[in-house]
Amino acid sequence: MESRLPKPSSIKRPAMQVKSILPTDRIKAGGAGAFNTNQTYCGNLLPPLSRDINNLPQVMERRMGGRAASPEPTKILNRAKLRRSRSACDINEMRLNNKRPAAQPTLPSIPSKVSRFGNATATVPVQRMGRLAGTTTATATASTTASTVTKRPLAARPLPRAATTAAASATATRTKPASGGASGGAASSAAPKRIAPYDFKARFHDLLDKHKVLKTKYEKQVEDMGELESLPTQLEETQTKLIETESSLKNVQTDNDCLNRQVKQQAKNIETITTSLGRAKEELSELQTNHKQIKMEHESLTAEVLQLRQRTEDLLRSNEQQAKDLETCKEQLFQSNMERKELHNLVMDLRGNIRVFCRIRPPLPSELDRNRCTYIYHDEATVELQSMDGQAKNKMGQQIFSFDQVFYPTSTQTDIFEMVSPLIQSALDGYNICIFAYGQTGSGKTYTMDGVPSELGVIPRTVDLLFDSIKGYRNLGWEYEIKATFLEIYNEVLYDLLSNEQKDMEIRMAKNNKNDIYVSNITEETVADPHHLRQLMLMARQNRATASTAGNERSSRSHAVTKLQLIGRHAEKQEVSVGSINLVDLAGSESPKTSIRMTETKSINRSLSELTNVILALLQKQDHIPYRNSKLTHLLMPSLGGNSKTLMFINVSPFQDCFQESVKSLRFAASVHSCKIPKAKRNRYMASSNTVPALNSSSSLGSNSNMSSSFDK
Numbered sequence: 282m283e284s285r286l287p288k289p290s291s292i293k294r295p296a297m298q299v300k301s302i303l304p305t306d307r308i309k310a311g312g313a314g315a316f317n318t319n320q321t322y323c324g325n326l327l328p329p330l331s332r333d334i335n336n337l338p339q340v341m342e343r344r345m346g347g348r349a350a351s352p353e354p355t356k357i358l359n360r361a362k363l364r365r366s367r368s369a370c371d372i373n374e375m376r377l378n379n380k381r382p383a384a385q386p387t388l389p390s391i392p393s394k395v396s397r398f399g400n401a402t403a404t405v406p407v408q409r410m411g412r413l414a415g416t417t418t419a420t421a422t423a424s425t426t427a428s429t430v431t432k433r434p435l436a437a438r439p440l441p442r443a444a445t446t447a448a449a450s451a452t453a454t455r456t457k458p459a460s461g462g463a464s465g466g467a468a469s470s471a472a473p474k475r476i477a478p479y480d481f482k483a484r485f486h487d488l489l490d491k492h493k494v495l496k497t498k499y500e501k502q503v504e505d506m507g508e509l510e511s512l513p514t515q516l517e518e519t520q521t522k523l524i525e526t527e528s529s530l531k532n533v534q535t536d537n538d539c540l541n542r543q544v545k546q547q548a549k550n551i552e553t554i555t556t557s558l559g560r561a562k563e564e565l566s567e568l569q570t571n572h573k574q575i576k577m578e579h580e581s582l583t584a585e586v587l588q589l590r591q592r593t594e595d596l597l598r599s600n601e602q603q604a605k606d607l608e609t610c611k612e613q614l615f616q617s618n619m620e621r622k623e624l625h626n627l628v629m630d631l632r633g634n635i636r637v638f639c640r641i642r643p644p645l646p647s648e649l650d651r652n653r654c655t656y657i658y659h660d661e662a663t664v665e666l667q668s669m670d671g672q673a674k675n676k677m678g679q680q681i682f683s684f685d686q687v688f689y690p691t692s693t694q695t696d697i698f699e700m701v702s703p704l705i706q707s708a709l710d711g712y713n714i715c716i717f718a719y720g721q722t723g724s725g726k727t728y729t730m731d732g733v734p735s736e737l738g739v740i741p742r743t744v745d746l747l748f749d750s751i752k753g754y755r756n757l758g759w760e761y762e763i764k765a766t767f768l769e770i771y772n773e774v775l776y777d778l779l780s781n782e783q784k785d786m787e788i789r790m791a792k793n794n795k796n797d798i799y800v801s802n803i804t805e806e807t808v809a810d811p812h813h814l815r816q817l818m819l820m821a822r823q824n825r826a827t828a829s830t831a832g833n834e835r836s837s838r839s840h841a842v843t844k845l846q847l848i849g850r851h852a853e854k855q856e857v858s859v860g861s862i863n864l865v866d867l868a869g870s871e872s873p874k875t876s877i878r879m880t881e882t883k884s885i886n887r888s889l890s891e892l893t894n895v896i897l898a899l900l901q902k903q904d905h906i907p908y909r910n911s912k913l914t915h916l917l918m919p920s921l922g923g924n925s926k927t928l929m930f931i932n933v934s935p936f937q938d939c940f941q942e943s944v945k946s947l948r949f950a951a952s953v954h955s956c957k958i959p960k961a962k963r964n965r966y967m968a969s970s971n972t973v974p975a976l977n978s979s980s981s982l983g984s985n986s987n988m989s990s991s992f993d994k
């Protein structure tokens with residue numbers, strides 16, 4: 282009988298390249314842990330199943346070190362066993378399978394068997410199933426088969442999951458028909474039927490089944506090997522991914538920590554903000570309350586503002602009207618003030634341009650034992666002087682004198698100044714005023730003019746009145762400037778009482794005004810306040826020449842002239858008013874019989890005599906008035922005969938031994954009182970005129986003034 286099986290020589294090895302074993306180095310590189318699921322591979326205890334059938338020759342050759350090498354006894358024995366276990370059919374079938382493509386192995390069909398089992402699946406021999414009776418899993422079947430082929434105890438080796446599944450599937454497929462029919466079930470439960478050695482066909486089929494199972498197992502193992510080969514790469518990728526994941530995890534953890542810190546910080550911030558928000562809410566509430574109050578106040582104030590605006594408009598209209606009225610009133614006031622000045626000075630004129638006041642001083646406590654003559658006061662302006670000496674009384678006759686005013690010994694400084702102050706007012710109105718005291722030594726001239734600290738005289742009171750009046754005039758639009766000079770005439774020589782320097786001082790006539798004179802090189806001080814002027818007066822008094830006389834322990838031995846210039850300006854009306862006050866404390870006349878310093882006495886008496894002559898010449902209306910015969914009359918020329926209002930005090934002593942001098946003084950004063958001086962003219966300038974002195978100019982009427990004046994008619 283000729284077998285239809287192909288000859289073993291025709292079997293070719295599968296073309297598929299399969300790695301028979303894992304390289305040791307790769308296994309080692311993968312680490313033992315990488316193959317924990319397949320300890321047998323890692324330990325290289327068992328060869329892979331891929332070497333079992335298809336690659337068996339090559340494997341054997343490799344293991345044997347090639348055919349040329351002499352086989353080891355154990356391997357030769359195994360090969361002999363293998364050779365014994367395999368039948369010729371097996372070998373032929375393997376050769377046929379090797380010739381066919383490995384992916385689709387095909388076997389020749391056996392019609393007789395096929396018809397008996399019905400389909401290809403049923404080609405699994407019942408005998409084999411019977412032989413495998415008692416095993417319900419493909420694993421057991423495969424293990425049995427494997428042990429049959431390789432004669433190795435493979436039961437302990439776990440099969441790959443895919444192979445197990447395939448084997449189970451194949452077993453299930455083969456057992457289905459048997460379990461479906463009674464015959465099949467009987468066959469499966471029957472004892473395994475041994476195939477007779479001569480039944481090659483059965484053996485062939487049995488081997489074919491085994492071959493299929495092994496082939497399936499082989500394919501699964503190849504697949505598993507492919508999967509296992511890719512495991513290191515996957516492992517590396519997984520490790521790389523793991524490292525990346527760990528790095529990412531670290532980053533994420535870092536980020537998480539950072540975020541946690543931020544969350545904590547934000548939580549704190551939220552807490553702070555919440556607290557602040559609470560406070561802000563409270564403040565907002567307070568502010569809202571305040572806002573309501575302020576709003577109410579604002580509304581109230583707005584209404585008030587509206588009322589005030591209306592009131593302001595009314596007031597503005599009223600103010601405009603009042604401003605017009607004020608201008609009218611100012612104008613009327615200015616005109617009335619000018620009229621008052623005119624009337625005031627008219628009264629002064631009616632009283633006389635030169636007025637004479639007689640003052641009889643009281644005896645001092647130290648003089649109470651001195652004999653006094655009798656003064657009989659007929660009225661306030663008439664006094665009768667009687668000598669206690671009967672011989673002198675008969676010789677001099679009745680001595681009755683009339684003056685503008687007679688002041689009793691009991692009259693005070695205040696009483697005196699009440700009569701003087703109207704003249705000071707005239708000086709502010711632009712008139713030249715001259716006040717001098719005449720009398721024998723010790724009669725009270727200095728007391729009347731300067732006074733004592735407890736009883737101020739005419740000069741300090743004049744200063745106070747001037748500054749008080751300037752304040753009132755300022756309200757009327759007038760601004761005043763006061764300049765002061767202090768000089769004395771001693772032995773017909775001029776001295777500057779504000780300077781200790783030796784100066785060449787002369788009395789000169791103003792260039793454009795023959796009625797005005799000035800003193801060259803004299804110190805002129807602009808006075809800002811009464812205190813300043815008092816200081817200057819004190820300095821002048823200290824510089825004045827004094828000496829002891831028979832009638833006065835501290836007699837003034839010179840004529841002292843204090844000159845105050847008053848320059849008033851009305852900016853609105855463009856008017857300038859220039860007035861002056863000459864306050865003269867004459868040296869006391871002295872009898873040559875009692876004189877100690879004859880030259881001094883002669884000079885004083887001569888100057889006083891010249892003063893008498895000038896006044897008498899004015900009284901007699903002589904053509905020539907001898908002003909220049911003495912420094913005193915020359916200096917007082919504008920005050921005596923020109924544009925001036927003059928007040929002369931006649932001071933007399935109450936003592937009997939002064940009777941003769943007192944009578945002479947009183948006679949002189951009485952004659953002056955009767956003297957007629959032309960009507961004084963007010964110095965009034967228009968600001969637009971070139972003749973107006975410059976404001977704050979040092980040049981003035983008392984010094985070197987080139988001013989030309991236009992006088993009122």
Ligand SMILES: Nc1ncnc2c1ncn2[C@@H]1O[C@H](COP(=O)(O)OP(=O)(O)OP(=O)(O)O)[C@@H](O)[C@H]1O
Pocket residue numbers: 641642643645690720721722723724725726727728729830832833835836837838867868869870932
């Ligand atoms: N009315 C008076 N009441 C009180 N004491 C007076 C009065 N008049 C003058 N005396 C005093 O008389 C003395 C002499 O006065 P006073 O020095 O003023 O005289 P005089 O005329 O200036 O003298 P002389 O010309 O020598 O300077 C002074 O002590 C003064 O205080």
